[in-house]
Amino acid sequence: MDEALLRSLTPGVLGILVRRGADFAAAEDAVQDALVEAVRVWPEDPPRDPKGWLVTVAWRRFLDATRADAARRRREDVVDEEPAPVSGVDDTLQLYFLCAHPSLTPSSAVALTLRAVGGLTTRQIARAYLVPEATMAQRISRAKRTVSGVRFDQPGDAATVLRVLYLVFNEGYSGELDLAAEAIRLTRQLAASIDHPEVAGLLALMLIHHARRAGRTAPDGSLVPLAEQDRGRWDTAMIAEGVEILQAALARDRLGEFQAQAAIAALHADASTAAETDWVQIVEWYDELVRLTGSPVVRLNRAVAVGEADGPRAGLAALAELHDTLPRHTAVAAYLHERDGDLAKAARLYVEAAEKAPNLAERDHLMRQAARLNTRRGH
Incomplete structure (x- = not known):
């Protein structure tokens, strides 16, 4: 079968x-x-x-x-x-829009997209999200009822569809279902149905990120930061495909946030070593992203890039403009203070960041950073 x-x-x-x-x-x-x-x-x-x-x-x-x-x-x-x-091309495209209807919560939109567009079973989706099958069945049923009265011939919002697919991709891998690979498959399908540079930009972003997947974890399952990853484990063919798709999208001169994110990912992938990363150009792309989105999370990531391009003091100055309740704010502060030589403060901030970590792998990584600095300080 x-x-x-x-x-x-x-x-x-x-x-x-x-x-x-x-x-x-x-x-x-x-x-x-x-x-x-x-x-x-x-x-x-x-x-x-x-x-x-x-x-x-x-x-x-x-x-x-x-x-x-x-x-x-x-x-x-x-x-x-x-x-x-x-032919089902137009119908498939409408399904993307229907499953990303604004009346649905993000979690419901993702579940319905995986079920209706991805063809996955409720059991597969439930296992991927580590929830009981009955819980996922209820979520999907509610989502189906919500969109049942929506007219099928109405134009949809491509930006919402792309955000739903990106949510699927960011769930990554869990259990028997590889959601990152599934998101790439669905985005390829969407790219074949709709000619839009942002669809191409999202596909390029997914491919470049996914190409680095093998280097993201150590044999014991612990996280490996980008700067420490074995770049020989990256999928160079997938990176090349992503860069080619991105270049074609950028040539259309209709820049969007996914294209800008893909450009940043491409610059990371282009560097043979972490030390060769073109941080100045990455900051320029983050400036474009800030202009496009105004997102505080983008500004947070930009502060890291500024710290690499212009030194940790400049990065900390950029970070000071942001509210400290932002996710990962404390972890970024810890990293920049370490770069600036204040190991005691950095260690304390790594512990604080670990307490706020959204998952066990990230918590363990941050605690190891704190332990490493305390060892260096002789504690």
Whole structure:
């Protein structure tokens, strides 16, 4: 059974059912039933037209489920026949927009995107997010109900779609499902459907980040900072692909935040060693990002870059302009104070940052930094 084929066909089949007038929630249930049937039937009797087969079975499942509803009987009589296969490109694109509807919370939008566009099962998504399957099922059901009344022919917000995909990517890897790889697959699919430099920018950003994945952790599972990573473990072919996609996007002169982020990632990837990193140019790209987003988190990252380009005192001056409640603010302060030679203050700040860390791996990393400095100080 070609699971990848089934997943790639899912959004197009779902889009066709919704385009024909099926309620989104009922259509999604029907498509899931069709996928289960495909897993059962295809190994013994593979169809010549897999997408057409799925459309036929899913539509019949939908009709069976709604046959008792008199209001739907007229539509059923008209379309209760073998449906001809149709192109699903536009339908797939609309599904991206629908699953990233502004009425959904980010977590619901991500879950619905993985289910409806990614073709993943509720069990797979639940395992990836380390929550009970029943919890994820409720989240997806609520999301489906929320978008069921949304008209399918309305234009969507590409920026929202990209943010949802980036949220999926940033979840990374957990359990049996590689969400980073899944996000790349879905973004490639989106890039094939919509010609927009920011879609290309996001794809480039994902590829360049993902290419460094093998170097991010030590054999014991601990985090390895970018400056200490073994760059020989990076996937140079994936980096080259990302840079090529980015250059084509930048050439269109419609800069957006994902293109700027990808440019920063590309500069890191281009350096043979951490010492050769072009920090001056990275600061310039962060200036562009600040202009585009005004984000305090971007300003925080810019402070680190300024500290590398112009010295730790300059970095600390940039950091002083930001509120200390920002995530990672304390960790950045610790790093810059260490660079400035104030090891006692840096060690204390590393401990404080560890107490605020969002996950165990980051907490352990920060505590090791504090222990390292205390050892250097003879404590």
